[in-house]
Amino acid sequence: MSAATPGIIRPMVGRDSAFFWEGTAAGELRIQCCPACGALRFPPGPSCPRCHAFDQSHVVAAGTGTVFSYVVHRHPPVPGKELPIVLALIDLDEGVRMVGEVVDAVPDGGGPEDIEIGMRLRVDFRRVDDELTLPIWRKA
Ligand SMILES: [Zn+2]
Incomplete structure (x- = not known):
């Protein structure tokens, strides 16, 4: 079982940012990107600000x-x-x-x-x- 360290301010990990924290755990700095148009976005969000596609992918910075x-x-x-x-x-x-x-x-x-x-x-x-x-x- 994992025990959360007390006394640390923890980031909100939601559906849109889980990939980022999975990345840091794996030693990767991940940036969300749009598979439709290729735009990178940070902070992560549910849709692409450029083309409004709802698809999400990421690249490793x-x-x-x-x-x-x-x-x-x-x-x-x-x-x-x-x-x-x-x-x-x-x-x-x-x-x-x-x-x-x-x-x-x-x-x-x-x-x-x-x-x-x-x-x-x-x-x-x-x-x-x-x-x-x-x-x-x-x-x-
Ligand atoms: Zn896009």
Whole structure:
């Protein structure tokens, strides 16, 4: 039996996003795509914003991207997290933008890197428990 780790804010996993979390568990960053027209979309949704088809498929992203913007979250406390944390809007090389936590990148935090806009990132995966693996990002 898997036991959910207490004290962690868990993402909502619904019909439209299950493929994403199955992907992170498998070490893949998946992007929803439309099999009808090929458009990529993030966040996942039930239909294609370009051609309105209801079919869904996904591609596996290369796992690389660029920092579009970021915030350093120092307060208030986040359950299960040691602050500060860096949250970035990341432009994936595939052309979609997603939010992600960047590790080892707090400005003046004593880590190896300070985050900056335009920094190249590479995805990694942090297994929380049997039910949740989170994508995290590091300097590429
Ligand atoms: Zn489409």
